[in-house]
Amino acid sequence: MSKVVLSLVVTLLALTALSSLASAQTKCETTLSGGAGNFAYNYCVSHDSTIVHMETPLTFQHLSTTAPSEGYGFCDLDTNTAYYDYADGGASSNWGNSVVLAQQPNLLVISRPTSDGLWDLTETFTTSTADSSIAIKMELTNEDQSKKSKRVNLVRFANVNVNGSASNLFQVTPFSVVAGATGVGSPGIQLRDAGKAANTPIGLTKPSGPDPCNPTANSKAPFFTSDGAEELLYVRTIPKNESRTATVLYRPF
Secondary structure (H helix, E strand, C coil), X not given: CCHHHHHHHHHHHHHHHHHHHHHHHHCCCEEEEECCHHHCEEEEECCCCCEEEEECCCCCECCCCCCCCEEEEEEECCCCEEEEECHHHCECCCECCCEEEEEECCEEEEEEEECCCCEEEEEEEEECCCCXXXXXEXXXXXXXXXXXXXXXXXXXXXXXXXXXXXXXXXXXXXXEEEEEECCCXXXXXXXXXXXXXXXXXXXXXXXXXXXXXECXXXXXXXXXXXXXXXEEEEEEEEECCCEEEEEXXXXXX
C-alpha cells in the first residue's frame, strides 16, 4: 500500500471515529415527557447524561436541533484537571463508560466514572408536571485515596437557543440565569438551583462550553443580548470516599 493510500485510509478512519463520537454525544436515548397544553414538555437525555432535546411547551425547542450543547463539567482544583461533556459543545477524553442505573417514565439515573479512577459522577433526572421543569441531581464522589479531601468546581451548562433563535436576551440574578427570546410570544428558559445550595449563576456571552477550571471566562451581568449560554457554578470540598451533590433546574417561564 502506498503512503498516499495509507494516509487516506487513516484519515477516513479518523473521520469515521469522530462522526461516531458526535453521533453518540447527541443521540436522543431516553425521553422524559408529560404534561399538557402550556405545561407540556419533552426532554431527551443522551447515554452520557447530556440533554439533547429541550422542548417546553411543545413546539418550543430551546437547544440547537443540529448541534445541541448542554451538559456538565468539574475541575479538580488541587491538580487543575478538567473533566467535562457538553455533547456537541465538546467533551474531554478522560471519562469512562456511562451506566444507566435506573429508568422510569419520569426518572433516569446514570453513573459515569472518570477514566483515571479518581471520580464518579452520578446524575439523576426527574421531571415535574407542575411546572414543566427537569431537575438534575449531580452527585460527585471522590475516589482519590491520595488526599483527605479535594476542592472542585462543578458546573452545569446550556447553550440555549430559545425557540430556535441563537440570539437571546439574558438576565443574571443572584439566584438564576434566564434567557428569553428577542421576539414576542415565546417562553424563555431559566437555569437555577433546585433548592437553597450555595451557587453562582453565570451568563456567558459566547455559546462555547466553559472550562470548569476557569468558569467565569466570557461572563457578563446583569443584562445582555447575545448568542450566549447559561451556567451554574458550585464550589465544593469533597472528602475521600464521600460525595457531594448539587441539583439544578431547567424550567420555562
